[in-house]
Amino acid sequence: MRGREMHWIRIDRYYDTGLKTQEDTPAENPELANPQTFFQPVPCQQCENAPCEQVCPVGATVHSAEGLNDMVYNRCIGTRYCSNNCPYKVRRFNFLRFQDWETPSLKLMRNPEVTIRSRGVMEKCTYCVQRINNVRITAEKEGENGASRGIRDGEIVTACEQACPSEAIVFGDANNPNNRVSKLRAQQRNYNLLGELNARPRTTYLGAVRNPHPDLAGPEKKEPA
Amino acid sequence: MNLPHPELYGLLGEFDSPERLMDAAKKIREAGYRRIDAFVPFPVEGLSQALGLGRKHDLVPLLTLIGGLGGGLTGFFFQVWVNMSSYPMNIAGRPLNSWPAFIPVTFELTVLGGSLFAVFGMLALNKLPQPHHPLFNVERFKRASNDKFFLCIEAHDPKFHLEETARLLQSVNAQHVTEVRDED
């Protein structure tokens, strides 16, 4: 694969043997057989000061008013500069034509709401922008006098949030202090990935509080805005 | 003006060194001729002064300044207009008018404008390209791009007189004097 996987959410794994340096880790060390495992799902962090946006020569990745880091596939010419400048390296590129457009039986398999990208185009997690828009349209239809009724907290469910069995992923409007996501973000455990770069990512994580008993380590929480 | 020789362009004197040419040019100017030009295979220092070409003769620096300022100002304000008025977008949380980021393009367009105006201004003022010129009818004139130095007194000059002017050219050490004719 040579670093060309097309997944939008990378599950990072880190291992801790408790040993300090490589010299301490002879192959027969029993600690190596069963290291403590950490993992962290990393999709696009939707930075406010997005490093990717600044370097795109054609404005193919820009900010929306809602705080999304939008990727405009039609505009993308594929310089890959955005990926180089992404500290999280969460952007994915169609190095070749990875899609099969010809086989008719495969056409029905695809999600009609997520357009298939051709080769030479950068792509990334969109916070399921199609689901956001569906809910927004519903909210507008159900509103009165032409005004939207407003999107309720928890009404938008992203694909990753939906799929996570332990409900570790929470999505919502971070500007509303009463939302679930805002309350979680207010916790002391809340942190930004690589916060010192001041990219101001909208995706934040809650530090895991681990029970000293190694079998009961809890999952991490991540709640996008 | 009623010219005695309508097809005559002028008289061409040939010299074998830039010093002789300069000497001749000074003397011919002193003799009152004004419509004269020299043709040399490389730029000779002092020749412009000897022919009486002043600073005002040269508009190239002014054109370059206009081109450079025009290019730079257009470049800068175009970027401001694009980002603030034509299609404002939130890019990386930066201000719409991120003027420091517009400086490189402004600089490059300043240089581009100045250079284009300098070169094309120079060519236009020199009335080049000019495929035909009476001087090219003179076989010896080919050496103007090699090792000989020429001085031409045009027939338009009020003092021009075929025999007298030819004598004058010979008296200032021209090795050859040729009549330049504009034939079709």
Next chain:
Amino acid sequence: MSAGDTHVNSPEIQRLARVIEPGHSYATVTDKIASIVLTRPTSLGWLAGFSIAFTLMMVLMGSIAWLVTKGVGIWGINIPIGWGFAIVNFVWWIGIGHAGTLISAILFLLNQKWRTSINRFAEAMTLFAVACAGIFPLIHTGRPWMAYYMFPYPSTMGIWPQFRSPLIWDVFAVSTYGTVSALFWFVGLIPDLATLRDRATNKAAQIIYGMLAMGWRGSARHWHRYQSAYLLLAGLATPLVLSVHSVISFDFSIAIVPGWHTTVFPPYFVAGAIYSGFAMVLTIAIPLRKAYDLEDFITMRHLENMAKVMLATGLIVAYGYFFEFFMSLYSGNKFDVFLVQQRLHGPYSSYYYALILCNILTPQVLWFQKMRTNVAVLFVMSLVINVGMWLERFVIVVISLTRDFMPSAWGRYQPTFWDWSTFIGTLGLFVSLLFLFVRALPAISIAEMRELVHTSEDHE
């Protein structure tokens, strides 16, 4: 030079000080240089060299065709190494071009007479290097047929390029650089084209050179404006050449990648560009003067001066390397400190040591005049520096990307066959253009050489 000093008047010193060997007149200079183009028969060596270069150029064409057919995935790039050989080669070629402009513009403003016989082909080299460089930013994009999005044209979508991106600065810097270099070169050529027109005996050559010369006849009025245009172009090209590689370095220093995000880059890139450019001028000049018996015009003084420029810029580059490391360590930033460790001990450390050997250690022999005046040593040295400067760009562009912020996203880079074929193909394009140039246009400025004959007559 003081005449009373016997040491200064020694024949050896005089030999090294000459910019043109004695015994030349206007006519012999014209003959010698114009005859290469007009009368000299095409030699077997030229045909052989051109055939090889042309074959390599076809390799480039083939590689580009395959690239457009399949996509940039035929190269070794991946996530996280989004930029590979294409950008390395782009920066390398643009850097090589810089020597030509430096010689033609900066040395002209500094009134360095020794530039005269090398400026023409150095400028040609600039143009051809920019041509090779310009291919890469275009073809390295995922969708090269959409590259026109980077130009500010009024589109139906109403959208414009994103002027905060250094890549847009590149578009303007490189296209301005190419245009101004071409103008400068062409303006310098006009009088010589007139010479070729007047000396050509075959009709086709007369017509072609005649059209290119645009009716230049050496009028003093024309020369007057010509000289001020040339001087102004030199004045404009000087800041331009400094800006171009600075802008190229912004591609990296604007980004946040450790190893890229460094304020020392602009001056260090410019010095590196001139360094590699002079190396390339020597690589071309040494065979050229041999093949066409131009030792009278491209003298030992030229070669030695170029060696001195290489030594000086090489030391600036060494300073850049030192401060890159020093600032990384001094900053205390853990990613920058890690970068230094990676350079020295990481999986790609051998490239770094090769780079130090090529760019810093070996060129120190240029301190010795014996070495600077030994043509073979200079030729080898120029090749070593060319390789070293290529490695420098490889270390900066590729190796910095292999290990940046998050260990989970680290990667490796392995160039593929197509990476190499595209790079070698541009070498073929470059050499092909040079071969055509020496046969079609005067490789040395005849008009300026006449001027040099004139002024050296004054002194003797």
